[in-house]
Amino acid sequence: MRSPREDALEIARKAIDAVLPENALRRALEGRLFPGKVVLVAIGKAAWRMAKAAADVLGDRILRGVVITKYVHSQGPIGNFEIYEAGHPIPDENTVIATEAALQATAGLSRDDVVLFLVSGGGSALFEKPKGGVSLKSIIDITDQLLRSGANIVEINAIRKRLSAVKGGQFAQNLHPAKVYAVVLSDVLGDRLDSIASGPAYPDSTTSEEALRIVQKYGLKLDTELLKLLEEETPKSLSNVETVVIGSVKVMCEEAAKAASELGYNTEILTTTLDCEAREAGLFLAAIAREEKGYDRPLSHPCALILGGETVVHVRGQGLGGRNQELALSAAMGIQGLEGVAVLSVGSDGTDGPTDAAGGIVDGSTITKLKEAGYDPEEALKNNDSYHALEACGSLIKTGPTGTNVNDLTVLVCQ
């Protein structure tokens, strides 16, 4: 068996590899037959890469394609596809133009035809057609009112879906009788499919009643016409849609668990929705590591515990770092002196905070090395300076942008 660091890195590499748009899309399309026409619509920050991968697999079986991604996210032409860039996180006129192009490309399809709908994070801003009578400006204004009033994303979507002609399942509903094969790369914790990109091809779990209640709750200022629109109900079921989530923090964790098992580790996924303060998650994990080394539990060794999610950092210092780096540095303090233990935490998109690192990897010797390099780990944490601390002891992970984003992966390996 190799070192716990090497194995943790391999587990993370395989897990992220599995959720790269190309690989994930290939799995989703493999062996799949499309008897009629196939029209591709790809929306979101990973739209270009997902569309490219689909084109590589399906070739000229795709009749037409419309790709809508964020500015500077297109990487050139793909066959005869129309490629659009538009505003994110705030939609702009190009959003509406591109969405109109997608609607035209998919108009008039028959029941044998399939819209291959590739969805990734950011799709909510990048795919929008205001409902008749609504201006894009009103949508932006209302979203802004909601954000400032402290409404959560489910509440915001309940309103926005009703002011849109494509969100909340309406895009797919209008394609009927054509089929929709929705392939989703999710950056939303918990994989709530009607939230990802505001669910253009997914039944809406929010209701008009809720939408009206939200208007009251936050005292939103809406025209009578818009209020009327909120009363129109969104689709609650869609018979023509099949959805597959090819990449998500859940898929990444499951792939990490698979990779760890293949390396001979007893493996458990603790959570795929980790959302606490990064450094405290590191301490919590270290406490589990100590239990593993002291009493061979919760799992018997060698073992790997897998976590996914998006921790938070409350910045109080002036240093450089990111949530994965803070988690790793903090964990290092809790596993100091333990042998055969490594903790890795990494952003699947290859970035972590405003740094060129994707995360960090630490073991029982990290703190000693750090102190030898003249760093005080507690001071570094206090100053939110995990980057420089981990850099000083060779504990940064650098991958460069990976092209996917399904949030963060954390791995604890105990041999």
Next chain:
Amino acid sequence: MRSPREDALEIARKAIDAVLPENALRRALEGRLFPGKVVLVAIGKAAWRMAKAAADVLGDRILRGVVITKYVHSQGPIGNFEIYEAGHPIPDENTVIATEAALQATAGLSRDDVVLFLVSGGGSALFEKPKGGVSLKSIIDITDQLLRSGANIVEINAIRKRLSAVKGGQFAQNLHPAKVYAVVLSDVLGDRLDSIASGPAYPDSTTSEEALRIVQKYGLKLDTELLKLLEEETPKSLSNVETVVIGSVKVMCEEAAKAASELGYNTEILTTTLDCEAREAGLFLAAIAREEKGYDRPLSHPCALILGGETVVHVRGQGLGGRNQELALSAAMGIQGLEGVAVLSVGSDGTDGPTDAAGGIVDGSTITKLKEAGYDPEEALKNNDSYHALEACGSLIKTGPTGTNVNDLTVLVCQ
């Protein structure tokens, strides 16, 4: 199956019950034969209750007894035992007088005789005889210097053991050839036996070399005579001692796991050394609870996850609460809406912060109830006011003082 709340409460009740001095001591003495004389020495905050329990089990097989506990912790005479109260956390003259009495009571024993040595938290201050030439005042001064310089407990003990005639294994060494049966109720995370009460009957894992290094590291001011004492080595092995830990956070967690299994739950002990920020531990646990309800992992349901330790609270608000109550309130926010889930956190001593509650117990409906009662859970947490929030929704646990202290127990139950 009963509600997850009821089961969590029963699990906690059984676990704490098992580490009450009386019950724990009974287990340690059951079926044990003492061929020669038995002399009892009990030190620490639970000394009186442990001594009482030993007297109840062994009766007049105990020849003499010396009990040294904290002021106001004695509950009256026990047979012919000498009962002393002394200073804690700072030792005083009564500490030295009481320790001298214990040494006299155990003097001149033969190889068939046994000193039944009952150790509980606080024993470090309550059992002390300064080494020849050292004054109690110097010991207190040096301890104070160490505390103010930021030395950790292992470093502090490395020094103090060498200025003492009884710490660091020396009490037991001097009793040779008599046997020592040390029965320990531990309040130290990780059960480091040479740390509990500074290990009067346990081989010392610190060395003179380390002690001298610590003096340098913190620039301690010591007389030449004291420096010389630091060079004297403490026992590294003790052939006449048998030690049993009858109560500790580890034992409590194992008893909780046993109780949960008996109730039909799949059970795992995640850690017995939880030491992160209380509210973040609550969020971390809630993230595991969501994984359980969403994907039936890490354990298949019904399951109970057990944690022990001592979380911390950084008080920033003006409210009332404790670490267990904050953990519970924070967890409540993370499990909001989940059915069949309960999170319990409780101090084994029956107290939590400066409140009359021992901890809290929450479920998926707690936050709704809290809001109905007019409380904002986020505000309550921000103001460190977990007590009033949990009180408002019937989520406090009140036990009164339990008479034991092995730190905190946290239980997550998912049905």
